[in-house]
Amino acid sequence: MPPIHFVRQGHGPEIVLSHALGCDLTMWDELADCLQHHFTVLRYDHRGHGRSPAPSGAFSMDDLADDAARFIAQNASGPVHFVGLSMGGMTAQALAARHPASVRSICIANSASHYGEGAKALWQTRVDTVRALGMEAIAEGALQRWFTPEFRDDVQGRERVNDLRRVLLSTEAKPYAEACLAVANIALDEGNRTITCPTLVIAGGRDEATPPALSEAIAAAIPGAQLQRLNAAHLSAVEQPKLFAALLEAFYQP
Template identity: 60%
Template structure:
């Protein structure tokens, strides 16, 4: 894979931020603004999202973790604190198991370690719809999962920017990313994770409910579990709370 698009801001210990499926690095704008005075914040676009190139072939979560590992190696700053939401949180789990020397800590927000058969059927239906009708056909449903109705009603401009980022993704890389997410079996490797881990659940998150975060926390030795009163993209809906949780956790590490 060619190098992924990334932005580096701030000063201090390095935090790498990994976005959710259908988003891009601008998902982290508010959190970056809150943390860049005391951390070096590295945001990047996952394969086929934002300004990063798409993959010529199908890929899985281990491939996305390898992308992150190559990004971290290219920084030349040693092990980093790695935080991700949803697909980014899955990337964090895979990265910590595959490359333990590259992470000082991981933060896994609004994510999952595996999906049951019913959920995988739902993913396949989304893949089929996107391939037949394009990403715009699932955009409104995605936004309903991502954000609470109250946030959508009061942050129209922010929601519009997120929708624009979503529909800008070509159907093929979006479908490939859906397949990578649907196929995760991270519960099989999370027991190997040895770095400090923070798991964040959204109390209003219907896409990855609290039970999914609890399973992740139970599967990683010593992991902490915290909650945010937000839907699926908690770092956008409650950036101050998200930044405070991340900062406090890293300070304890």
């Protein structure tokens, strides 16, 4: 696996931020700015996203977790606080189960641990659309799932929406489709029951992509997990970065 592109900022205990499908590390801009005063923040681009290359062929969520573990081993001083949203939250679940020595804690935001057959069919439709028509064909639907209408209508919110639209459209269709299939085929429930590190689960109260019930199921499966909610759609850390940061800082308090 070629080197993963990442950015490091701040000082203090190390936090790794793992982004959503179709995004890149810039998804975390506001949250990283909030955290950098008390933490060393490392945010990276998943394979085939942003400036990280994509190996040829299919890959799974286990592969993304192994990428994360290798990234931590190469770039952190020891176990980290790992924060993942959506696909990044799935990576967090697989990472904590497969590589428990890599993490001090995990935060799983706006995510899922498995999908039923109906949802898998929808993922396959998205894959087929991207392969046939390119990223433009799925962009507007993705942005509607990512953000609440009022965030999309707000002046500053609209600027961030446009930024992430550009990121989505610049993602190559082939690795995006493979990432969709990795997400669609997650089976994380059994591994979640083995997770022993402190775990925070964050649900978006207005998240239609991964509704709160999916976060509740994750929290119920992981021993001792805490569940919190934000008034946000799917990209809660973009819509509510200060509140998201406050949840993390409270969680990390001894």
